[in-house]
Amino acid sequence: MKTNCFFYNKSIKKYSITPNGVIMSKSHSNIALIKYWGKHSNKIQIPLNSSISYSLGKVYTVTRLIYQEKKKITYLKVFFSGKEKTSFLPKILKFFYRISFYCSYLRNFNFIIETSNTFPHSCGIASSASSMSALALCIMKIEKKLVSSLKEDFFFKKASFLARLGSGSACRSIYPGLVVWGYHQSIEGSSNLYAIPYPYEVHSIFTKIEDTILIIDDNPKKILSSKGHQLMNNHPYARERFKYANQNMNRLISILKRGDFQEFGELIEHEALTLHAMIMTSRPYFLCMKANTLNVIHMVWDFRKQNNKNIYFTLDAGANVHLLYPIQEKTSIIKWIYSDLFFYCKKIIESFCL
Known part of the structure; x- marks a missing residue:
């Protein structure tokens, strides 16, 4: 589908909508296996490589969108966990401006956005992913x-x-x-404009994966992901990164079909470390990992080697660690996490891949 397919068609027979109302949506965070880091500088939110993720259970945003028909005054307010957040307004206003071309009916309303997370925001657990997707779902419910x-x-x-x-x-x-x-040439229906459910065969071992998230640092990131994406435009290793990301997607397609969890784990760890290598070698360069991020990684490697367990880590662009493992091995692994890794983190979130 092309961009013009998403314009709101004024010629279609419309149904009445109450001038005031409330829409609610819930959307989950996600963790990327093949990472997206870098986007086209002359296009809006178009990735330079394809990515794939699991959506996560128990880690989500709930958004209430209160709409009121405009009269004389125009306003937009945002509340997070019950408190008004004017600091969120610039990003929300930019979002509404971008989508107004495709959802012209939004211009008829004022909005109050009330949102809350089950996890810390802006610390590298894709809070913008769950919050913006929840808001987008609310808007589509208005269109519906x-x-x-x-x-x-x-x-x-x-x-x-x-x-x-x-x-x-x-x-x-x-x-x-x-x-x-x-877009990836090996994935039918893939697009730079929107995401699609993974369309191919997935081995049963990858349908029930636990994701235990270790909150190493719950403070907002000092460097926003949007800035990191921009730095890929002149990155000395960007071209090779995009090439290998696409190759890794091909590898993952095969792995997901065959059910090789060890190869899966090694691939997602390599992807995570490559993401942070790009972050550390950009100009200007910066660090997202903390000392305890590295401590946890070494502990996971040692535990896996000594106990022959299928536990692997991945990271977003932050300090916190996602530990992925099959549900069949949960009993022993979760016990070890609480006994040996709790010391290194502020909080543990027991999630799973939906």
Whole structure:
């Protein structure tokens, strides 16, 4: 589908919508296996390589979108966990401006956004992904009220398209399970404009994976991901990174079909470390990992070697660690996590891959 497919069609027969109302949506965070880091400088939120992620259970955003028909005064307010957050307004206003071309009906309303997370925001657990996707779903529910004939497939594709304009990885949070964003020649239906559910065979071992998240640092990141993406434009190793990311996607397609968990784990760890290598070698360079991030990584490597367990880590662009392992091995692994790793983190979140 092309961009013009997502314009709100004024010629379609409309249905009435109450001038004031409340829409609610819930959207999960996600953890990328093949990382997206770098986007086209002359296009809005278009990735330079494809990515794939798991959406995560128990780690989500709930958003209430209160809409009120405009009269004389125009306003937009944002509340996070019950407190007004004016610091969120610039990003939300930019998002509404971008999507207004595709959702012209938004210009008729004022909005109050009330949102809350089950996890810390802005610390590298894809809070912008879950928050922007939840907001995009709310907006599409308004459109569904206006055009009740919207088909489900189009509803979610446009929700993903809109979410991308707020936060790139947000487009993947529209769907559960394994989700692909970015065109890849080996993945039918893949697109730079929106995400799609992973369309190919997945071995049963990858359908029930635990994700235990270690919160090493719950403070907001000093360097926003948007800045990190910009730094890839003149990065000395960017070209090789994008080439290997696409090769790794091909490898992962084969791994997901065969069910080789060790190869899966080694690939996602390599992807995570490559992401941080790009961060550390950009100009200007910076660090997202903390000392305890490295301590946990070494502990995981030692435990895996000594106990022959299928536990592997991955990282977003932050200090916190995601530990992925099959549900069949949960009993012994979760016990070890609490006994040996709790010392290194501020909080442990027991999640799972949807």
